[in-house]
Amino acid sequence: MTGLLHALLGRLPIGWLQLTHSRARFAAALAGVAFANVLVFVQLGIMNSMATATLKPYEFFSADIMISASDANSMTDGGNVARQWMLQALADPDVEAGTGLFVGNVSWQRGAQSLGLTTYGIDPTESRFLSPDIAAKSSILQLQGAGLLDRFSRGLPRDEAASIRPQTPLSFEVSGKTLTLYDTFAGGGGFGGDGYMILSDQTYLTMFPKRSSSAPDHVLLQTRPHVDAAKVAERLRELVSDKTLRIRSYADAAQEDLSYQQTKRPTGIIFGFGVIIGILVGIVIVYQVLSTDVSDHMREYATFKAMGYGHSFFLGIVLEEALILGILGFIPGLAVGTGILTGMAAATTLPLEMTVGMAIAVFVGTVVACALSGAIATRRLAAADPADLF
Amino acid sequence: MDSKHPIAARNLNHWFGTGEARKQALFDINLEVELGSLTVLVGPSGSGKTTLLTLLGCLREVQDGSVDLLGHELHGASGALLTALRRRLGFVFQAHNLHNSLTARQNVVMGLQVHGNLPAEQADAAASHLLGLVGLGDRLDYLPANLSGGQKQRVAVARALVGNPDIIFADEPTAALDRVTSANVVALIKRLGRERGTTTVMVTHDNRILDQADRIVTLEEGRIVKSIDANA
Ligand SMILES: Nc1ncnc2c1ncn2[C@@H]1O[C@H](COP(=O)(O)OP(=O)(O)OP(=O)(O)O)[C@@H](O)[C@H]1O
Ligand SMILES: [Mg+2]
Numbered sequence: 209m210t211g212l213l214h215a216l217l218g219r220l221p222i223g224w225l226q227l228t229h230s231r232a233r234f235a236a237a238l239a240g241v242a243f244a245n246v247l248v249f250v251q252l253g254i255m256n257s258m259a260t261a262t263l264k265p266y267e268f269f270s271a272d273i274m275i276s277a278s279d280a281n282s283m284t285d286g287g288n289v290a291r292q293w294m295l296q297a298l299a300d301p302d303v304e305a306g307t308g309l310f311v312g313n314v315s316w317q318r319g320a321q322s323l324g325l326t327t328y329g330i331d332p333t334e335s336r337f338l339s340p341d342i343a344a345k346s347s348i349l350q351l352q353g354a355g356l357l358d359r360f361s362r363g364l365p366r367d368e369a370a371s372i373r374p375q376t377p378l379s380f381e382v383s384g385k386t387l388t389l390y391d392t393f394a395g396g397g398g399f400g401g402d403g404y405m406i407l408s409d410q411t412y413l414t415m416f417p418k419r420s421s422s423a424p425d426h427v428l429l430q431t432r433p434h435v436d437a438a439k440v441a442e443r444l445r446e447l448v449s450d451k452t453l454r455i456r457s458y459a460d461a462a463q464e465d466l467s468y469q470q471t472k473r474p475t476g477i478i479f480g481f482g483v484i485i486g487i488l489v490g491i492v493i494v495y496q497v498l499s500t501d502v503s504d505h506m507r508e509y510a511t512f513k514a515m516g517y518g519h520s521f522f523l524g525i526v527l528e529e530a531l532i533l534g535i536l537g538f539i540p541g542l543a544v545g546t547g548i549l550t551g552m553a554a555a556t557t558l559p560l561e562m563t564v565g566m567a568i569a570v571f572v573g574t575v576v577a578c579a580l581s582g583a584i585a586t587r588r589l590a591a592a593d594p595a596d597l598f
Numbered sequence: 599m600d601s602k603h604p605i606a607a608r609n610l611n612h613w614f615g616t617g618e619a620r621k622q623a624l625f626d627i628n629l630e631v632e633l634g635s636l637t638v639l640v641g642p643s644g645s646g647k648t649t650l651l652t653l654l655g656c657l658r659e660v661q662d663g664s665v666d667l668l669g670h671e672l673h674g675a676s677g678a679l680l681t682a683l684r685r686r687l688g689f690v691f692q693a694h695n696l697h698n699s700l701t702a703r704q705n706v707v708m709g710l711q712v713h714g715n716l717p718a719e720q721a722d723a724a725a726s727h728l729l730g731l732v733g734l735g736d737r738l739d740y741l742p743a744n745l746s747g748g749q750k751q752r753v754a755v756a757r758a759l760v761g762n763p764d765i766i767f768a769d770e771p772t773a774a775l776d777r778v779t780s781a782n783v784v785a786l787i788k789r790l791g792r793e794r795g796t797t798t799v800m801v802t803h804d805n806r807i808l809d810q811a812d813r814i815v816t817l818e819e820g821r822i823v824k825s826i827d828a829n830a
Pocket of ligand 1: 596614615623641642643644645646647648649650
């Protein structure tokens with residue numbers, strides 16, 4: 209290793225020799241860096257899972273523009289939108305089609321356990337408004353009382369979910385009415401409910417008798433191909449008489465929902481804090497490791513300085529150490545971080561996973577933090593006379 | 599500089615500390631060192647020998663007066679100039695100051711590498727040769743922790759000499775050595791002086807070195823009180 213690094217660096221690999229001089233301290237330093245990595249991985253994983261979970265229901269549908277009530281910050285909250293505004297919007301030449309989307313919560317009582325299903329009602333004959341996966345199974349929704357179930361619902365055994373097929377449907381009762389699940393689709397538990405269910409608008413209205421077909425929760429619109437949905441939405445805000453409505457492109461609605469969840473809701477704020485704290489603690493650990501190493505070798509560095517080595521030489525050593533610690537600490541950090549996220553995902557069914565982006569960001573962040581810590585720690589060396597450091 | 603004097607100090611004063619604690623360590627030092635000569639500094643403990651040596655050797659910022667080293671004024675010199683000058687000096691410190699994580703040979707290689715990166719074999723060969731000269735040919739791959747005090751000091755001597763310095767500064771280099779080794783070290787330094795015209799400034803109370811010195815400068819309480827020229 210020393211010989212390889214010597215050839216690579218063109219000089220003695222002082223950083224490597226210094227770090228590996230004491231095995232125990234090297235192991236402790238690596239454990240510190242790995243721990244910092246794990247901390248950030250877990251926090252980032254939780255934060256990302258919220259984004260994935262928030263955007264998930266938007267994937268069930270296919271739309272270009274969404275009209276929502278003024279107080280609807282997400283798909284599941286806020287008041288409803290009168291169908292007449294949809295008709296007004298359809299007058300725009302760039303708007304091709306529209307449909308209403310109903311949202312509600314259904315509680316599926318399974319013995320002692322209750323499954324909270326975020327339930328959408330939509331016209332199954334307008335399959336253009338459904339994602340291809342769901343559209344393929346939508347014809348069965350035309351049966352009264354039929355539903356499609358999120359096969360990743362929290363608390364639903366996988367084999368039970370797999371057994372739900374058109375030939376072997378599963379029925380259950382909700383407040384005296386029977387729902388029959390004929391098939392499943394890929395959802396995945398979020399922070400709001402245990403899973404998702406999709407019904408026809410007709411079935412939805414029998415489940416929620418207080419709701420009226422003339423006032424869905426949202427209106428989904430599709431534009432003609434190749435027009436800018438944001439521009440059309442802007443035009444519709446002029447066209448539709450009710451100025452309190454939120455008329456946004458579907459993509460904007462999803463993004464605004466996400467930033468609402470991240471910055472306005474307590475969970476999002478707490479997760480954001482978690483990431484910041486994780487990063488800060490990680491930086492403190494890494495700084496501690498590197499700056500301790502530099503001060504432990506101040507005498508030796510001062511001797512090198514007295515011999516005529518310049519500051520770039522010391523920065524080179526510190527960078528070498530930063531890379532060694534960053535790489536060797538990252539490997540166990542990644543392994544443990546992935547393990548913890550996988551375990552947490554299994555326990556919560558939240559979409560917690562290690563992503564390549566996270567891995568790269570944490571690795572680069574670690575090396576940069578290590579290098580900066582080391583560089584800061586060598587400043588004392590740059591300022592002092594060598595004779596004062598012996 | 600005039601080419602005969604690689605080191606010339608004029609009206610050099612130095613203080614340590616600030617405010618109330620400020621204390622003058624050197625007073626009005628004037629000293630010229632001949633090219634290729636061996637100058638020995640003597641004086642009681644605390645008289646300022648180390649302070650003067652580190653000022654002449656670019657290891658301490660000159661506060662007042664002037665030091666001309668190898669034709670460059672050190673008072674107010676830039677960091678880059680100091681770094682470049684240090685590469686032309688060999689320092690043997692009062693404490694050995696070896697790097698604990700490096701073997702004897704690697705420590706000596708550091709004295710060579712400062713001049714640019716040599717192929718590993720070449721640097722190793724030069725370092726091994728020098729270690730052989732100081733009697734450590736059989737300790738090349740020892741870490742400092744496994745060497746005696748005298749052996750460490752000899753590694754430090756080899757490290758100072760390996761880069762063929764123009765000037766060697768040595769602060770009691772033989773204090774920790776036995777008679778034979780210290781004779782070797784002195785002989786080595788003297789030989790380098792003769793063969794390569796290396797100038798040496800050394801703090802020592804070792805009589806055998808005093809016998810060979812070209813000039814003996816005595817410091818007391820921060821002042822030069824006596825300067826004896828052997829050839830005069
Ligand atoms: N870094 C320092 N800070 C404050 N005072 C110092 C410092 N270094 C030396 N001194 C003081 O300067 C004076 C000269 O010290 P110096 O080390 O030059 O003496 P010396 O002649 O080398 O002594 P010795 O023979 O014991 O090595 C002493 O009074 C010492 O206390
Ligand atoms: Mg001294």
